[in-house]
Amino acid sequence: MRSFKFGNLRPVGLTAACLLALACSSGGSGGSGSAGTSGPGTAGTTGAGGNAAGASGTGGSAGSGAGGSAGSAGTTGTAGQGGTATVGGRGGGTAGAGAGGTAGSAGGTSGSAGASGAAGATGGSAGGRGGAGAGAGRGGGGGTGGANSDGGVPSPVTPTMNGSRYRFAWGDVIMEVDASVGARVATLSLGGTDVIVPSTAAGKLDGGAMDPTTWGSVFWTSPRSAWTPVTWPPPPNIDNAAYTASISGGTHAVFNGMTDTSIGVAMAKDYSVDATSGWISIAYTIKATKAQKAAPWEVSRVPRGGLTFFPVPGASSVTNQVPLTIMQTGSSPTIVWFDDAAKTATSPNGDKLYADGSGGWTAYVLNGILFLKKFTDIPASAQPTGEGEVDVYPGNGFLEFEVEGPYTMIAANGSLPWSIQWKVVKVPSGTSITAGSTQLLNFVMQQLAM
Numbered sequence: 001m002r003s004f005k006f007g008n009l010r011p012v013g014l015t016a017a018c019l020l021a022l023a024c025s026s027g028g029s030g031g032s033g034s035a036g037t038s039g040p041g042t043a044g045t046t047g048a049g050g051n052a053a054g055a056s057g058t059g060g061s062a063g064s065g066a067g068g069s070a071g072s073a074g075t076t077g078t079a080g081q082g083g084t085a086t087v088g089g090r091g092g093g094t095a096g097a098g099a100g101g102t103a104g105s106a107g108g109t110s111g112s113a114g115a116s117g118a119a120g121a122t123g124g125s126a127g128g129r130g131g132a133g134a135g136a137g138r139g140g141g142g143g144t145g146g147a148n149s150d151g152g153v154p155s156p157v158t159p160t161m162n163g164s165r166y167r168f169a170w171g172d173v174i175m176e177v178d179a180s181v182g183a184r185v186a187t188l189s190l191g192g193t194d195v196i197v198p199s200t201a202a203g204k205l206d207g208g209a210m211d212p213t214t215w216g217s218v219f220w221t222s223p224r225s226a227w228t229p230v231t232w233p234p235p236p237n238i239d240n241a242a243y244t245a246s247i248s249g250g251t252h253a254v255f256n257g258m259t260d261t262s263i264g265v266a267m268a269k270d271y272s273v274d275a276t277s278g279w280i281s282i283a284y285t286i287k288a289t290k291a292q293k294a295a296p297w298e299v300s301r302v303p304r305g306g307l308t309f310f311p312v313p314g315a316s317s318v319t320n321q322v323p324l325t326i327m328q329t330g331s332s333p334t335i336v337w338f339d340d341a342a343k344t345a346t347s348p349n350g351d352k353l354y355a356d357g358s359g360g361w362t363a364y365v366l367n368g369i370l371f372l373k374k375f376t377d378i379p380a381s382a383q384p385t386g387e388g389e390v391d392v393y394p395g396n397g398f399l400e401f402e403v404e405g406p407y408t409m410i411a412a413n414g415s416l417p418w419s420i421q422w423k424v425v426k427v428p429s430g431t432s433i434t435a436g437s438t439q440l441l442n443f444v445m446q447q448l449a450m
Contacts, residue, residue, distance in 0.1 A: 156251035157273040166245060166253040170275035173424055178216070179245035182238070183255035183269045185217040185300070188371075190424050195371050197301040203397035206348045213240055214398055217300035219284050221265055222404050223384045226294065228262050235260040238267050264290035277450050279374075280422040288410040295384055296405035296418035300373075301398040306366030307433060308338040308392050308401065309440075311359045317380075318355040319388060323347045327435045333359060337435035338392055345394040352400070354388030356380035362390045363444055364401050368427050372447055375403055375420040382406040423447055 157168045164180035165187075176187035181199070188195040196217055197203065203214040213233055220238055224231045233239070237260035248254045252272045259266040268285040284296055311333035312318060318326070318336060324345050327337040336355065360377040363370060383389060384407045393400035405418040425447060431439045 152276050154277070155275040157275050158250055159247055159253045159271075161245075161247070164242075164245075166247070166271075168253070168271070168273045168280075170273060171278075173278075175271075175273070175280060177253055177255065177269075177271055179255055180242045181216070182218055182240045183243040183245065183257065183267075184219075184240075185271075186215075188217070188422075188424060190369050190426065193367055193369060194303065195366075195369060195424050197303055197398045201303075201397065203301070203395050206346050206396050208396070214395060215301055217298065219267060219269065220297045220299065221263065221286060222295040222297035222407075223387055226263060226292070235262055238263075238265065243267075243269070259287075259289055261289075264288060264292060265294070278423050278425060279450075280424075281419065282422070283417065283419045286410065286416040286418070288412065288414055288416070291410065291412045291414075293407060293409045294416065295387070295407040296416065298403050298420060300371075300401045301395070302364055302371065302401050303366060304340055304343045304394070304397065304399050306340055306364050306399070307435065308340070308362070308364050308399070309335055309435070310357055310362035310390050311335050312355050312357040317357060318353070320351070320355075321353045322351045323394065324353045324392060326353065329436045333357075335436075335441065339435050340394070340399060346396075347394050350393075352391050352393035354391045356383065356388055357390060361444070361448060362401070362403060364399075365427060365433055365440070368433065370423070370425050370427050370444070370447070371401070372423045372425070372444060373401075373403055373420060374423070374448060375405075378406045 157170045159166045159168050161167075165176045165178050167187075168175045172191045174187060174189050175185060177183055178186040178199075185196060186199060194201075197215045199215050201215060202210070202212050205211050205214075211233075218234070218239055220234055221227075227235060237258045241258060243255040243257045245253065245255050248270075252270055254271075255269045257267045266287045266289070268287060270283040270285075272281045273279070274281070282298075284298070286294060286296060288294070312335075314331060314334050315328050317334070318328070324338050327339070329335050329337065336357075338353065356379075358377050358379075361372065361374050363372050365371070378389060383404065387404060387407075389404050391400065391402035391404070393402070403420060408416050410416050427433060427440070427443060431437070431443055433440055
């Protein structure tokens with residue numbers, strides 16, 4: 001029994017800047033439109049650092065039609081928003097937009113507009129992305145067919161139901177939530193490779209006894225010392241009992257658990273996915289039937305053998321690393337690395353690594369797949385005694401990859417909401433997947449920026 005298991009860690013954000021060149025979006029395979037004529041500028045909106053007002057838009061650059069057949073000469077492009085004082089704005093595209101505008105100058109002038117393909121079919125749903133400015137600010141406004149500032153239109157995934165399982169599928173990623181077993185994430189895979197431990201591979205405690213709860217991803221209250229009358233296994237109504245389930249708004253799978261009278265809480269879970277960004281959003285709610293202090297606690301079981309890493313303020317932020325051998329690199333932030341390739345770490349007493357971080361992310365890489373968690377960072381003072389914001393526990397056949405929220409007083413019949421985001425993505429070929437890898441850190445930062 002893991003009667004001594006406590007702790008979590010909170011990661012910090014990296015300071016490395018990652019500037020991505022963004023390609024323009026197009027609605028289809030239309031032909032090339034020639035350069036657009038100059039369009040009137042619109043006033044720049046206020047952004048970080050202060051934006052210059054747009055005077056007049058420059059001519060649209062030539063580009064392919066966004067959703068139509070071959071177009072004749074491009075029509076007038078609309079002006080992009082003014083860039084910040086150090087950043088050029090990105091041009092917006094009109095409906096059926098072609099290539100994005102050219103880069104704005106460093107002084108904060110408008111990015112040029114994308115050219116329209118004339119005589120084409122109706123425009124694509126996304127506005128053309130403008131060229132990146134010289135600095136690192138936000139892009140100009142999207143074209144008239146677009147939905148946000150860089151032309152990337154959110155694409156919610158519609159869940160489907162098969163028995164007690166609710167499935168989200170997009171690209172080559174599949175996520176399933178099982179309402180009959182605590183509404184836990186039962187499947188998370190990329191290209192057919194499991195990212196979390198499935199029910200068919202439930203692990204054992206380090207004492208050797210089978211533990212049917214050690215699979216999938218679950219949500220509990222912390223600290224375990226508040227669980228009564230015993231601190232292991234978890235209270236069934238929050239861990240593995242059946243939840244009621246429904247699909248809300250066509251794009252959210254929503255689950256509600258029964259009240260566990262021993263600790264006086266019930267759990268609610270809301271899952272949704274945006275296929276455009278690849279982010280999975282999970283909104284948890286702890287509902288208290290009696291006044292108590294508790295922290296949100298997410299526990300995901302991943303297969304052993306991978307590389308765990310996350311940022312912390314400094315080396316002293318790792319409060320407890322037993323029973324793991326870790327490496328730390330850099331300062332302000334310091335990156336904590338645990339390489340489990342040998343799979344030799346054990347924890348008969350339930351000890352685990354926990355630490356305070358800052359920046360709100362933690363990562364696990366196995367088989368060339370990145371499992372990234374993003375959440376709101378909290379100070380060490382907001383964590384229960386003997387706990388951290390991010391934890392790593394080495395089990396027998398599984399590794400627990402954990403995040404904890406703020407330790408909060410909840411009134412009787414009150415609730416505590418907490419949310420987190422996940423992303424599962426293939427690490428680019430040639431990227432060094434080793435402890436201390438700058439390439440791997442840079443890739444994580446790119447994902448966090450999307």
